[in-house]
Amino acid sequence: TTKKHANGLDYVEVSSALCQARIFLQGAQIDYFQPVGKPPLLWVSSADDYQPGNGIRGGVPVCWPWFGVSSEPNFPQHGFARTRIWSLESVEMRDQLVHLRFSLKISEQDKIYWPHNTQVSVLFTLGETLSISLINTNLGDKTVTLTQALHSYFPIEDIHQLKASGFNGSKYIEFAEGPYPQTTDEVHFDRETDRVYTDLGPVQRLHTPQGIIKVSRENSRSAVLWNPWIDKSQRLGRFNPEDYLTMVCLEAANVLEDKLVLAPGESHSLVTHICWQD
Ligand code: TA6
Numbered sequence: 144t145t146k147k148h149a150n151g152l153d154y155v156e157v158s159s160a161l162c163q164a165r166i167f168l169q170g171a172q173i174d175y176f177q178p179v180g181k182p183p184l185l186w187v188s189s190a191d192d193y194q195p196g197n198g199i200r201g202g203v204p205v206c207w208p209w210f211g212v213s214s215e216p217n218f219p220q221h222g223f224a225r226t227r228i229w230s231l232e233s234v235e236m237r238d239q240l241v242h243l244r245f246s247l248k249i250s251e252q253d254k255i256y257w258p259h260n261t262q263v264s265v266l267f268t269l270g271e272t273l274s275i276s277l278i279n280t281n282l283g284d285k286t287v288t289l290t291q292a293l294h295s296y297f298p299i300e301d302i303h304q305l306k307a308s309g310f311n312g313s314k315y316i317e318f319a320e321g322p323y324p325q326t327t328d329e330v331h332f333d334r335e336t337d338r339v340y341t342d343l344g345p346v347q348r349l350h351t352p353q354g355i356i357k358v359s360r361e362n363s364r365s366a367v368l369w370n371p372w373i374d375k376s377q378r379l380g381r382f383n384p385e386d387y388l389t390m391v392c393l394e395a396a397n398v399l400e401d402k403l404v405l406a407p408g409e410s411h412s413l414v415t416h417i418c419w420q421d
Contacts, residue, residue, distance in 0.1 A: 145231070148167075148193050150192065150195065151195055152167050152168070152193055153167070153228075155231060155243065157241050157243070157269055159236070159269065159270075161239055161269070161270045162177060162241075162269050162270060162273075163175070163176075163179075164176045164177075164241075164267075164269050166267060167199065168231065168245070169199075170198055170199070170224060170227065170229065171205055171224075171229040171245035171247070172199050172202055172203065172225060173185065173202050173203050173267065174199050174201055175202065176202075176269070178270075178271045178272075178418070179271075181271075181419050182353050182354070184273060184297070184417050184419065185202045185203065185273075186201050186299075186389065186390045187200065187201025188382050188383060188390075189383060190382055190383045190386070192381065197226065197381065198225040198226060199381075200380070200381035200382055201296040202295075202296060205265060205277060206224075206225065206292040206293075206294050206396075207222045207225075207263060208222050208223075208224070208256070208257050208263075208290075209221070209222050209289065210222070210290040210291060210398045211290075215256075221294065222291075223256050227247055229247045230247075231243065231244075240270040241270075243266070243267045244266050245264060245266075245267075246263065246264040247263050249261075259283055260282045261279055261281050262278075262279070262280040262282055263279050263280075265277055265278070272417065274415070274417075275395075275414070275417075276412045277291060277293060277413040278410065278411070279411050280409075280410040281406065281408060281410070283407060286404060286406050286407065288402060289397075290397060290398045290399075290403065291396065291398075292367060292395065292396035293395045293413065294367075294392060294394045295358070295392060295417065296390055296392050297349055297351075297356055297358075297391055298389060298390065299356075299389065299390060299391050300351050300389060301352065301389070302332045302370055302387060302388050303332070303333075305332055305349065305350070305391060306329050306331060306349075307329065307332075307349055307391070307393065308329045308347065309347035309348055310325045310327070310329070310330055310347065310368075311325065311344075312342065313341065314341060314342055315338040315340045315341070315368075316338070316339045316341075317336075317338045325340070335370065335371055335372035336368060336369060337367075337369050338367065338368045339367050339398055339399060340365060340366050340367070340368065341365045341399050341401055345359050345363075346358070346359045346360075347359075356417065356419060356420070357416075357419070357420040358395075359415070360414065361412070361415075361416075362397075362411060362412055362413055362414060363397055365400075367393070368393055369391070369394070370391050372387050375387075395415035397413055
């Protein structure tokens, strides 16, 4: 059932034997996911006012068809898909899992940003695990290149205690410097952290006081690890000054040398699976 938020944004609410979730049609953005009997797995700032036209500050914003700042002047950061209204194409229930598929029709105005004949959809599979697939199909006759990310915000209780693991063997660029080799498996936080990892293995874990959040990816060798820390928290919209203490972003991506190059007719699915590890 589609419901309307107080500020006018439409959303779909899911309540099954395995989980509860809420997904907004704007940006096909999930902002709530909680497995039955376990804590919520996504974080949203209490400062977000759910105004149309902004991505929600939390959950999983869909950054598409580019990640980060565009090389084109006046192009919005993280693409335009997260502020557009997606269509709910289907809802299916199979062996206790709920599958929802959203698609975005590129408007005439948005053809300025994206003059390609492609199809983009987001598939959610909701059970004990939250799985999100960002699916691109090249319907045109020319190769298309894009970058993208599922910009997931996680509740980690205390950034000073957080241990993020699974980074060994990768490399990262941070603040336009690098790439630096990641020589330890674990990452700890004591300053603004904004790392774009490549050559990154498929599984990372966030070790929090409430349990271990397991985040895995398919068809992606890159991810972004971000905590704004104190100063940037003051500059961010829809974010409380002390929010940096309780959140971290770990974003499944196809960026840098892991960008997406789709030949005519080719499809690709960027997948992330998020769950509490037993
Ligand atoms: O993913 C990290 C990042 O690129 C940060 O640099 C910060 O800008 C963050 O995304 C949030 O961006 P937003 O446009 O959602 O405020």
